[in-house]
Amino acid sequence: IAAPGTHLIFPDYASPEQMGMVWFTQDGRILYLLPWEGGTIAGTTDPGASEVTHEPKPSMGEVDFILDECNRVLKDPLDYGHVKAAWSGLRPLVKDPDAAPGDTKKLSRNHVINITDGGLLTIAGGKWTTYRQMAEDAVDKCLEVTPELANVVQSGCVTKELKLVGADRGGAVCHQNFDRVAITLREEFGMEKETAQHLRNNYGTRALQLAMLAKSDTRLCSELVNKKGGLSRFFFNKLHPKHPQLEAEVVYACRHEYAETAVDVLARRTRLSFLDTNAALECLPRVLELMAQEKRWSKKRVKQEEEGARKFLRTMCVPTSIGRS
Secondary structure: OEEEEEEEEEOHHHOOOOOOEEEEOOOOOEEEEEEEOOEEEEEOOOOOOOOOOOOOOOOHHHHHHHHHHHHHHOOOOOOHHHOOEEEEEEEEOEOOOOOOOOOOOOOEOOOEEEEOOOOOEEEEOOOHHHHHHHHHHHHHHHHHHOHHHHOOOOOOOOHHHOOOOOOHHHHHHHOOOOHHHHHHHHHOOOOOHHHHHHHHHHHOOHHHHHHHHHHOOOOOEEEEOOOOOOOOEEEEOEOOOOOOOEOHHHHHHHHHOOOOOHHHHHHHHOOHHHHOHHHHHHHHHHHHHHHHHHHOOOHHHHHHHHHHHHHHHOOOOOOOOOOOO
16 A cells, blocks of 8 residues: 655754654654754654555645644744755555555554465565665575575575675775765865765765866866965855755766766755755756756757656645645
C-alpha cells in the first residue's frame, strides 16, 4: 500500500543546532523536529493510503497538521511564512490482511521477505534509510534457502563493510580524520566555514576533488589578485547567496554523479529543492546554463528542462490555493 508522508522545512532557528525533539501527536502518532542541512525538518504525516503518482505533493491538511502540532511544543509559533519547503513522498507499506481498509498505522513499516513454493524470493516494504539492511537480509536469506549458491558464495552479504563514495578506504586520504577535509578546504582553498562543512558532510574526501574542479574553472570562481605581491584569493560562486551549495556542484554532478536533468541537480544531488523551494527556483536559470554547457543541450532541450523543473518545484511547497497570515 502506498502511504504518503509529508515533511516541512523551517529556518534553522526553529530548533537548536545539535538538538532535536520527538513527541506523540494528539492522535497518538509520532512527530519530530530536527536540525537538517542548515534548516529544520518537521514530519511526518500519516493520512492513510494514497494514489500512486510520480509527483506526490503535500495537502493543506497535512501542512496544517504539522504546523499545529509543532506549535503545541514551541514557544515561538510557526506559520506558513516560516515554511521554506514542503514535500511529500510515498512509502511502500506491507499490508496486514487483518487490518482495516486504509488503516496505515497497523501496516508494517519494516521490510518483509517472502519466498514462494517455487523459490521466488521477494522483499517488500522498507524505506531508503534501511536500504543496506534490506540488501543484507535479502542476500543472506537467498543464500540460506539456495544451497547451490551458498556453496559458491562463502562470505554472505558484504554491504556492512562497503564504504560509501567519499569514504575512500575508510578515510585514508585524510588519515581517517574527516574534519581535516573541512580544514583543508578553508586553509588551502579559502572557503567559508559553512561551505567547507557542507562539502565535507555531503562529499567526504571527494570535496577536495570538487574544490579543485571549481578552482580550475573560471565559470565557477573568481580570483582576487593581491597587487602588492601577496597571495591571491579565490571566491567560489554559490548557487544562491543564502545557501552553501556551489555552482561547481552542478558541473561535478554532470561529470561524476550521472546527473541528466535539472531536477536531478536541484533535488537529487544538491537537495536545494528540499531545503528552500524559492531558492531552487531562483537559481534554476544558472543550473540550466551550466548543464546546457556540460551536456551540449539545444535551446529546445533547455526549455523542456525548465518546464519540467518548474513543474516539479510546484510539488515542493505549500499549496498556493490557500494562504495563511
